[in-house]
Amino acid sequence: MIQKKVCLLGAFAVGKTSLVKQxxxxxxxxxxxxxxxxxxxxKVLDIQxxxxxxxxxxxxxxxxxxxxxxxxxxxxxxxxxxxxxTRLMTVGVVEGLQQMTQEILGGVPFVVMINKADLSDxxxxxxxxxxxxxxxxxxxxxxxxxxxxxxxxAFFTLANRMVDx
Amino acid sequence: xxxxxxxxxxxxxxxxxxxxxxxxxxxxxxLHSIPEWYRTxxxxxxxxxxxxxxxxxxxxLKHFLPQVHEFLDGQTTGQLTSGIWCEQGADGKDYQFxxxxxxxxxxxxxxxxxxxxxxxxxxxxxxTAREGGLQHQRDMAEHKQVERQLGGKLERSEQLRDDLLVxxxxxxxxxxxxxxxxxxxxxxxVAQELLKLKESDVIGRLWHVxxxxxxxxxxxxxxxxxxxxxxxxxxxxxxxSVRKRRVSLEIDVQQDPRDPQRTIFFLYDVTEVHDLRxxxxxxxxxxxxxxxxxxxxxxxxxxQDIAPTDAxxxxxxxxxxxxxxxxxxxxxxxxxxxxxxxxxxxxxxxxSLLGSQLxxxxxxxxxxAMQDHQGFFEAAHMGTLFLDEIGDMPLSxxxxxxxVLQEKEIMxxxxxxxRSVDVRVVTATHQNLQELVKTGKxxxxxxxxxxxxxxxLPALRDRREDIxxxxxxxxxxxxxxxKKMDIQEISSDTMRQLMKYHWPGNVRELKSALDYACIxxxxxxxxxxxxxxxxxxxxxxxxxxxxxxxxxxxQIVAALTRAxxxxxxxxxxLGMSRSTxxxxxxxxxxxxxx
Numbered sequence: 173m174i175q176k177k178v179c180l181l182g183a184f185a186v187g188k189t190s191l192v193k194q195x196x197x198x199x200x201x202x203x204x205x206x207x208x209x210x211x212x213x214x215k216v217l218d219i220q221x222x223x224x225x226x227x228x229x230x231x232x233x234x235x236x237x238x239x240x241x242x243x244x245x246x247x248x249x250x251x252x253x254x255x256x257x258t259r260l261m262t263v264g265v266v267e268g269l270q271q272m273t274q275e276i277l278g279g280v281p282f283v284v285m286i287n288k289a290d291l292s293d294x295x296x297x298x299x300x301x302x303x304x305x306x307x308x309x310x311x312x313x314x315x316x317x318x319x320x321x322x323x324x325x326a327f328f329t330l331a332n333r334m335v336d337x
Numbered sequence: 338x339x340x341x342x343x344x345x346x347x348x349x350x351x352x353x354x355x356x357x358x359x360x361x362x363x364x365x366x367x368l369h370s371i372p373e374w375y376r377t378x379x380x381x382x383x384x385x386x387x388x389x390x391x392x393x394x395x396x397x398l399k400h401f402l403p404q405v406h407e408f409l410d411g412q413t414t415g416q417l418t419s420g421i422w423c424e425q426g427a428d429g430k431d432y433q434f435x436x437x438x439x440x441x442x443x444x445x446x447x448x449x450x451x452x453x454x455x456x457x458x459x460x461x462x463x464x465t466a467r468e469g470g471l472q473h474q475r476d477m478a479e480h481k482q483v484e485r486q487l488g489g490k491l492e493r494s495e496q497l498r499d500d501l502l503v504x505x506x507x508x509x510x511x512x513x514x515x516x517x518x519x520x521x522x523x524x525x526x527v528a529q530e531l532l533k534l535k536e537s538d539v540i541g542r543l544w545h546v547x548x549x550x551x552x553x554x555x556x557x558x559x560x561x562x563x564x565x566x567x568x569x570x571x572x573x574x575x576x577x578s579v580r581k582r583r584v585s586l587e588i589d590v591q592q593d594p595r596d597p598q599r600t601i602f603f604l605y606d607v608t609e610v611h612d613l614r615x616x617x618x619x620x621x622x623x624x625x626x627x628x629x630x631x632x633x634x635x636x637x638x639x640x641q642d643i644a645p646t647d648a649x650x651x652x653x654x655x656x657x658x659x660x661x662x663x664x665x666x667x668x669x670x671x672x673x674x675x676x677x678x679x680x681x682x683x684x685x686x687x688x689s690l691l692g693s694q695l696x697x698x699x700x701x702x703x704x705x706a707m708q709d710h711q712g713f714f715e716a717a718h719m720g721t722l723f724l725d726e727i728g729d730m731p732l733s734x735x736x737x738x739x740x741v742l743q744e745k746e747i748m749x750x751x752x753x754x755x756r757s758v759d760v761r762v763v764t765a766t767h768q769n770l771q772e773l774v775k776t777g778k779x780x781x782x783x784x785x786x787x788x789x790x791x792x793x794l795p796a797l798r799d800r801r802e803d804i805x806x807x808x809x810x811x812x813x814x815x816x817x818x819x820k821k822m823d824i825q826e827i828s829s830d831t832m833r834q835l836m837k838y839h840w841p842g843n844v845r846e847l848k849s850a851l852d853y854a855c856i857x858x859x860x861x862x863x864x865x866x867x868x869x870x871x872x873x874x875x876x877x878x879x880x881x882x883x884x885x886x887x888x889x890x891x892q893i894v895a896a897l898t899r900a901x902x903x904x905x906x907x908x909x910x911l912g913m914s915r916s917t918x919x920x921x922x923x924x925x926x927x928x929x930x931x
Contacts, residue, residue, distance in 0.1 A: 177396075177400075184467045184470070184471075185467060185471050204464075204467075204468065204471070205464070206460065206463050206464045206467045206468075207423075208421050208423075208433070208459060208460045208463060209420045209421030209422050209423065209433070209435075210397070210420065210421070210422045210423070211422070211423040211424075211431075212396050212397055212422060212423065212424045213425065214396070227396045233467070235467065235470065237463055237466055237467070238463070241420055243404060243420075244420070246400075247400055258478075259474055259478070261474065296478065
């Protein structure tokens with residue numbers, strides 16, 4: 173069976189662990205539990221008629237306390253950049269991480285998930301900023317780990333693009 | 338050599354799995370039995386394990402081992418840590434580990450430690466720090482939002498303020514704001530222009546320093562500030578501008594609705610209105626005379642004819658028609674206007690006293706004449722002497738006066754030599770001198786001498802159209818004199834009443850009636866009930882065809898109001914019997930009971 177390593181990257185508390193939990197088991201918890209190091213999960217899905225195991229590396233949030241180890245990224249077939257729509261500063265973090273990942277992994281596929289669509293009335297990220305990300309050629313999906321909106325789509329899109337590479 | 342059972346015990350106790358890399362095969366062997374916790378994680382029994390690296394269902398270890406080999410191959414001493422990772426165990430629980438490769442001179446180890454105890458204090462610390470960071474970000478976002486809202490409000494507020502200032506300026510409405518102590522905090526552009534101020538010069542100073550305000554103006558404004566809101570009226574302020582132009586303002590004193598301790602002065606520029614009013618009023622005035630009726634304008638014309646001459650004048654007219662005002666107007670319009678004007682009332686004085694007053698006396702001329710005394714003729718030298726009530730002048734004085742008029746000389750009582758005087762004599766009477774001549778009370782030759790020029794002043798009832806004008810002038814004077822500046826107007830009912838009354842005392846009575854009304858008025862307008870009773874008692878007189886049924890109803894209702902509903906009193910006010918009043922009430926459909 174094909175196995176693909178996928179890293180989830182983003183600032184702390186953007187909802188990376190919640191997205192994985194929603195994706196793996198359809199569960200969402202309001203309680204914020206910070207991730208230390210990396211949390212690894214697996215998900216089998218069917219891509220283009222073939223089963224694929226996604227090894228999901230849910231990396232700790234990037235902040236002044238914890239920096240992403242470059243070694244974690246090695247061997248990844250793709251990655252997901254996660255932004256918190258209610259915190260504008262998380263866009264800047266993702267931009268830095270994307271640059272770092274690009275340097276380590278080269279041009280592997282990635283998608284950008286703007287999480288917390290259920291709190292769209294509190295979003296600090298304007299429509300123009302989202303369009304700005306898309307104009308860079310990035311795949312941007314707006315979704316919510318709480319409601320599940322866009323979660324399947326994000327992982328499925330990424331998996332498909334990893335197969336196509 | 339090591340003791341396997343000791344390692345097994347330590348491994349269990351410290352939750353650590355110790356593996357040693359064999360140099361040739363580069364494979365890892367455990368130095369002790371596989372600990373229970375690791376077997377549970379993998380879901381395997383003890384028998385399932387060869388004494389090799391417990392493979393490697395762990396994606397993380399699969400990922401980490403190449404790095405470990407690379408490290409151990411290249412290093413003789415040192416260590417490489419994996420960082421903490423978390424995986425789900427076979428029992429469905431999450432297990433957290435950290436792996437460390439250790440290189441020493443003769444040994445290469447791989448330690449896999451379960452992080453399920455105190456080590457996870459790190460997580461607690463990070464959790465606390467990140468929650469704090471999140472809260473900080475939320476606070477910052479909230480602050481930014483509040484800042485944006487406040488910024489927006491401030492911007493809107495400033496925009497609104499600017500708009501209001503533009504509107505105020507466009508309306509030519511000057512505004513001055515003061516704090517509780519009366520210090521100016523704001524002076525609008527129009528106010529600066531009107532008062533010739535620079536905002537920078539006066540901000541922070543008391544409003545009393547405004548040079549355009551006279552002491553009286555300041556007192557009136559202070560008084561208005563002390564008045565309750567409902568009792569305040571605009572304060573008129575007139576001053577001369579730098580260019581000697583007269584500026585008329587009306588100042589409305591208000592409290593700041595946000596802070597009653599602060600005061601706002603609204604300055605209305607009424608200069609143009611005043612100028613126009615003066616132009617209009619000027620056409621209806623002649624010196625101190627007021628009126629635009631044909632009767633009074635004819636008087637103005639005749640004064641202008643008479644004034645330039647030195648002819649003696651006789652002014653006739655009922656009491657209160659303004660004879661002295663006419664005499665003054667003649668003097669003012671004459672070439673003698675810069676000289677004295679002396680008015681003497683001839684009524685009620687004995688001939689000796691009047692003679693002494695008119696012509697003067699010498700010291701010792703009579704008992705009590707302690708020193709020389711100059712008479713009115715001498716005092717009025719080069720000017721005008723006004724002899725009022727000349728019909729009451731004693732005959733002996735009439736004789737002397739006749740001689741003075743003919744000779745233009747006077748002789749003081751007790752003196753024997755004449756003194757030349759250049760005096761214009763203007764006389765007045767309310768009596769018919771012709772009749773007095775017939776009865777021998779007035780010398781005919783004097784009559785002919787004094788009435789070289791004649792003026793007959795009309796009674797007020799013969800020039801009713803002047804009443805509103807006269808009322809306007811007298812009302813303003815009365816309001817000021819009685820300090821009832823809160824009275825704004827004369828009601829239309831009152832004006833109708835004033836127009837109907839027959840005014841036996843003429844203009845003097847009208848002025849007196851308005852003084853009376855201002856004293857008795859307690860509202861913002863003079864009502865019919867504020868007028869003197871005599872103005873009421875005449876209301877049923879058929880004067881000038883004014884009375885109609887509507888007027889009569891109004892008069893009766895007004896009388897009843899004034900009499901507080903008492904029919905007998907109302908009848909008295911209306912000058913009719915009670916039975917007549919009841920009959921009229923009945924015919925007009927008004928209630929006949931008190």
